[in-house]
Amino acid sequence: MTDEGPFGAIGRHWRAAVAWVAVGSWGIWAVFRLVGADRLPGIGVPAVPLLALTPYVAAVSLVPVGCALLLRRRRAAAVGGAVALALAATVLPRAFGQAQPAAHGPELRVLTANLYFGRASAGQLIDLVRRTRPDVLSLQELTPDAVEEYDRAGLRRLLPHTALDARWGAGGSALYARYPLTSLPDPAGGDMAMPRAAFTLPGGVQVDVTAVHPPPPISTPGVAEWRRGLAALPAAGSSGPVRVLAGDFNATLDHARFRALLDRGYADAADRAGAGLVPTWGLTGMIPLTIDHVLVDRRAAVRRVTVHDLSGSDHRAVFAHLVLPG
Known part of the structure; x- marks a missing residue:
């Protein structure tokens, strides 16, 4: 067993804090998007207009995953991956279209x-x-x-x-x-x-x-x-x-x-x-x-x-x- 000393423990806690803060920031955004924050009582400016930026947040959602991996925090990386998938699921279908009804009118x-x-x-x-x-x-x-x-x-x-x-x-x-x-x-x-x-x-x-x-x-x-x-x-x-x-x-x-x-x-x-x-x-x-x-x-x-x-x-x-x- 290696004795890290007080400075090693501080460094370990600091890395964990940075990883979880990064993942948590994207996670909070994903929760707001998934629950439909703009329809909740008391939610107004700036939350409502900011939700329009979700495609940009989704586009960089792998950033906290990479951060957690670099800091060797696998649990944080796994949670970040789940957040990235949730954001991708809300955004990416818009680029691929949907099934069409059988319409035969004018x-x-x-x-x-x-x-x-x-x-x-x-x-x-x-x-x-x-x-x-x-x-x-x-x-x-x-x-x-x-x-x-x-x-x-x-x-x-x-x-x-x-x-x-x-x-x-x-x-x-x-x-x-x-x-x-x-x-x-x-x-x-x-x-x-x-x-x-x-x-x-x-x-x-x-x-x-x-x-x-x-x-x-x-x-x-x-x-x-x-x-x-x-x-x-x-x-x-x-x-x-x-x-x-x-x-x-x-x-x-x-x-x-x-x-x-x-x-x-x-x-x-x-x-x-x-x-x-x-x-x-x-x-x-x-x-x-x-x-x-x-x-x-x-x-x-x-x-x-x-x-x-x-x-x-x-x-x-x-x-x-x-x-x-x-």
């Missing part, structure tokens, strides 16, 4: 774009509409001036039917469509407009679409309004009109409130298509996140999803090509 093309206070390039938006040929376009942060600019550029000639609620600042949103729209009540009725409308596709399939834009959960009032806005969105049923939610949700698949919305009859189009990790915001000096989504009625199949840069905006546009149930 096709529906949906485009959504946050305009960054109406500053997105009119020419580039019109070009994107021409290339993707959406049946319905959801726009967020649409100002009255931007409505006039996009009209002059030819947006309404391409998509003549509208449900508009333009506002100054970030609160305005709108739907532009190829087919006549019947306006429905805004589901949230708050400071952030979320226009909703119904239309009928050739063949008689009815579609109910909402332009989504709850406030960002970056303040205590913002978290409360974000939760209220997501909860107010209509559920998709197993019968009746096909429902689509398209816009800037200010939420990722790592938010329990967003996943609860999916549990009400929706699928994330990008997640189904294997594009769930493609960032849609924050590519200009921020941390890129996937907060813009097209949510589709689970009865619909997703043919493809593409993400497009939009000059003048801090968001990227999301296009989804869907096949609806017959």
Whole structure:
């Protein structure tokens, strides 16, 4: 038996402490993600916005495992490995897609774009509409001036039917469509407009679409309004009109409130298509996140999803090509 002396014991305890602190830090994050911390009472800023960083935390989750191995703490390394696997299980499936339902109805093309206070390039938006040929376009942060600019550029000639609620600042949103729209009540009725409308596709399939834009959960009032806005969105049923939610949700698949919305009859189009990790915001000096989504009625199949840069905006546009149930 070797007598390590007091300094040897101190070194051993120090190495154990470092290993377990590293593993514990990632472990706490994993627990918060798995239990859905953003839906728990008393959990607000900064926990709610930080959960959006889970893919980055998962990407470096082997760091504490390597640290524990270097410090010769096998139990800590084993626990760290379990944490890394748990985080990987929550993130990696988004890159591989999901099984699709057998949908044989008409096709529906949906485009959504946050305009960054109406500053997105009119020419580039019109070009994107021409290339993707959406049946319905959801726009967020649409100002009255931007409505006039996009009209002059030819947006309404391409998509003549509208449900508009333009506002100054970030609160305005709108739907532009190829087919006549019947306006429905805004589901949230708050400071952030979320226009909703119904239309009928050739063949008689009815579609109910909402332009989504709850406030960002970056303040205590913002978290409360974000939760209220997501909860107010209509559920998709197993019968009746096909429902689509398209816009800037200010939420990722790592938010329990967003996943609860999916549990009400929706699928994330990008997640189904294997594009769930493609960032849609924050590519200009921020941390890129996937907060813009097209949510589709689970009865619909997703043919493809593409993400497009939009000059003048801090968001990227999301296009989804869907096949609806017959």
